[in-house]
Amino acid sequence: MxxxxxxxxxxxxxxxxxxxxxxxxxxxxxxxxxxxxxxxxxxxxxxxxxxxxxxxxxxxxxxxxxxxxxxxxxxxxxxxxxxxxxxxxxxxxxxxxxxxxxxxxxxxxxxxxxxxxxxxxxxxxxxxxxxxxxxxxxxxxxxxxxxxxxxxxxxxxxxxxxxxxxxxxxxxxxxxxxxxxxxxxxxxxxxxxxxxxxxxxxxxxxxxxxxxxxxxxxxxxxxxxxxxxxxxxxxxxxxxxxxxxxxxxxxxxxxxxxxxxxxxxxxxANDRPAMSGLEKAPAPVNARSAAQLREDTWDRDTAPPAGLRAAMEALLDIEGLTLRGLDVTDSTARIRYSNSRYRSHAQAMGRVARMMTQVMPPSVETFILEPEARGIPLSSVTIRRSDLERLENRPGAAEQLLNSVEIEDAAMRGPIQNRIAVEERFRWGLGPYLTIDPFSSDGSIAVDAGLSLSASYTITPRTVLSGVITQSVLPADKDDPSPDTDDIPNVRTDGGAYGDDGVPVLQRLTLASYGRPATDLYSRVTVGYLERMYGGVSTELLWKPVDSRLGLGAELNYAVQRDSDMAFGFDEFDYDVVTGHVSAYYDLGNGYHTQLDVGRYLAGDWGATLSIDREYENGVRVGAYVTQTEISYDDFGDGSFNKGVQISIPQDFITGQPNRGSYGTTIRTRVGDGGARLNVGGRLYGFVRDAHQGDLTDTWGRFWR
The missing domain is CATH 2.40.160.40 (monomeric porin ompg)
Incomplete structure (x- = not known):
């Protein structure tokens, strides 16, 4: 020694x-x-x-x-x-x-x-x-x-x-x-x-x-x-x-x-493994001549509004963007669009603004851009056309332009004509899936793979019917549902018994409706087979000013446990519960985001979940969460309480090509019945925050890309 x-x-x-x-x-x-x-x-x-x-x-x-x-x-x-x-x-x-x-x-x-x-x-x-x-x-x-x-x-x-x-x-x-x-x-x-x-x-x-x-x-x-x-x-x-x-x-x-x-x-996360900028170059800004700058109106016969709309629709389609509405006056063009290609809404805005300089009459000086998702407008960004013409290709152009734009709530400007192209109403996809759960409910490693058929039908811009059916090709011997304990029902520990019959199963079938009840307010109502274990009704209301770091939300759900064959029945377990949370979201700056949820969980237990995420400018996100409820360590079982680490890597980070998709995983303790929540898709804060001032400012450097 x-x-x-x-x-x-x-x-x-x-x-x-x-x-x-x-x-x-x-x-x-x-x-x-x-x-x-x-x-x-x-x-x-x-x-x-x-x-x-x-x-x-x-x-x-x-x-x-x-x-x-x-x-x-x-x-x-x-x-x-x-x-x-x-x-x-x-x-x-x-x-x-x-x-x-x-x-x-x-x-x-x-x-x-x-x-x-x-x-x-x-x-x-x-x-x-x-x-x-x-x-x-x-x-x-x-x-x-x-x-x-x-x-x-x-x-x-x-x-x-x-x-x-x-x-x-x-x-x-x-x-x-x-x-x-x-x-x-x-x-x-x-x-x-x-x-x-x-x-x-x-x-x-x-x-x-x-x-x-x-x-x-x-x-x-x-x-x-x-x-x-x-x-x-x-x-x-x-x-x-x-x-x-x-x-x-x-x-x-x-x-x-x-x-x-x-x-x-x-x-x-500060670098990019693939070369950036692999996407096609955007169209250049079409600068007006001195004579055109003096025009204060435009000839509706030569450039009818319907023609402007058709031209914008075609140009946006090239960029993977969808025109949702367009109003044009002598001096102002207000456009609403959805972005399904670019992870950064700032980059999508840059593409839209350039296209508008190609189409809008010379007298139009003010561009108002309104990104939307799930049929609801998320923000309203006002840009002077002359600033686009003046700053393109200049050093520091992104920062100078950001200092001159106005970012507001789109709901303040009232409705805009919307429509959905007929060919966009119905969408479907068929592909393989692979899931690896190292902490399944029984503590073992669960691996599943097979085919997934998904489909959606857009009834109105804000109302969507969607569902997913899967067929596993790795059937496994799973435990039968176990009886509830005296203190806590088996709201998650029976998860391994679901979908083990070797036949196609209904993962999800929902009707979701989104809304803007008032300025700074967003809403969601989802009804149907919400996830693989539960059906019912989920409602949500979010208060999130476009220029605020703080957001407040409330979610209330009525959930009924589905039959383990994952068909349409609810009779096997005879379990239902009212569950919900009030939530506070705060952007700490430098890519740090926190979320605190307080309320009632699936097992009827009361408690709170604290999450903190670090999101990098390239979209890589790493975070951790911990949930503690009134359920004791002994009743919860191995793991003592819910906790885990979440990692999400955007597809464009890997490929260099524009894409809003991501690869993610959660490294957690074993699934337990305490602190369990519904896995409801389309929760509001994630996609609303993307187009608000904080995230727009963080990624504004992509405006000119």
Missing amino acids: QRVILATTSALALMAGNIGSAQDALTNYSLFGTPGLLEMPTAQSAPEGTLAGSLAYQDGLFRATATFQLTPRLSASARYSIVDLYDSPTTEIDEGAFERSFDLQYRLNNEGTYLPAFAIGIRDAFTPGRFASEYIVASKSIGDNLIVTGGIGWGAMGLRDGFDNPFSDLGDRPVFDDAESEGQLGSDLWFRGDAAAFGGLSYQINDKWGLVAEYSSIDYPVATGRPALEADSPYNFGVTYRPRPGTQLSLASLYGSEIALSGTFTLN
Whole structure:
């Protein structure tokens, strides 16, 4: 043990005498999917906004990890593991136990000329935490290629050659209890018990190849509930290969007897993997001549309003936009349109405004643009035509134009003639689907794939009938519905019993109507088979001024549990409930958005859900949520309460082509009956906010694209 401490101290002393910067070097990812050596952490941080997905395998252990660099110094990780466990202090082993964990690391300082970077971290922060560890670690660059790391760990990192806790006032560490309720914050463990030293080196040979060596302080003693791994030696060695930027492949020799493989794939939300601007260039601004600028009216016989409308409709169709209404006077043109192509409403506005300069008579100086969604106008943006002509192709044009436009509520301007083209009333699509639920209601991994048939019929611009039918090609043996407990009905834990007959099922069939009751107000009423488990009625009212960071909403639902065959019946469970929430939404700025929902959930429990999201200018969104209700930890079961991490990546971020679609996933604890909500489509705030001042301002740089 003295040799280990001496080696670590010598390494730290060596760090202090050399110039370098570990935080600027290539970030090495460990087998835990976090910045680190092989098993041990480092004080490195990836660039802010980096999202890393990692897969690692060794005999008896598989890990899948998502790590996000929330700020330049703070990172968070969510991990799924499949691990063999000792089920008794003998050699009996349970294979394939499913684990979930959550990590946090904060880098305390930037590396200096002589001072290493220090970081403090928690691995597997929730109980029971089979790999639960806390650590303080330092890393220092030596030259451009070598990084030396040393640290002290507790918990699983304090099992090999441990010594007395330097923070002795914190007391002993509680004994690991496999039966402890899963998912509660393990703060009673943090930095308690014996500690141990660890350290290592990483050397980057060139841009592609690197070497890693470490002394690991993790041990795996034979004990009930412990991972069935044997660490005969503390020394681990590995080689890393980066075939392309954003990809790290690793091969490691562990404990002197095991081989491990891992792959880590990263993207940065501040960058774009595909080239931007792959969409077709917009039409140029058609500048008026000096003589045309003096005109104060236009000849309706030469340019009839119907002709202007037809021309605008054709030009917008080229851009993937749909004309919904057009009013033209001698000096003003007011246009309403829907945008189904561009993620940024500002970019769509730029395209519409350019087209208007091509079509509108010269006397029209004022353009009023009104984007709409689901038949309701979202905002009204007034632009002077002369500003478009003056600023096109000038440096700083986007900022100058933004300072001159007026953004208001479209409802203040009253109705505008709307119509729906006959060919747009009915739409349908057929395609494959794949769902992977690592935390299904019974705690297992649920995989489903098949075909999905969707269709919609637009009755009026604000009223839509839509539905989805799916046919699974991976029928699975699912548990029958279980009886309700005395304290909480099975509002979600019976989800695995739904749609297991091998026949097509009705996922959803709804009639939805949207409205604008008054200025700053938006409404929704949805009736039918709302989701796979429930039908009924869902109503919503949202107050959201176009220029305000704050939004307030209320939702009230009456839900009836559907039959498990997912046909048209409601008789099997005889369960109905009135559920609803009041919600507050706030834009904190810099891409941060918060939402607080307070109310009654599907099981009749009362509580609240807090969500916070970080949305980048490229549309990448990473967020977390937590729900706590009056249901006790014991009644809820594994997970203790609902919590999770949500990741959404827009399609145009990957392809570079304009598209409003996105790829998303939720990494959560096991589905439980407490804190469960209806999965109703078309909730208001998401699409209303997109065209309001905050989001328009954030993406206004795309106006000229």
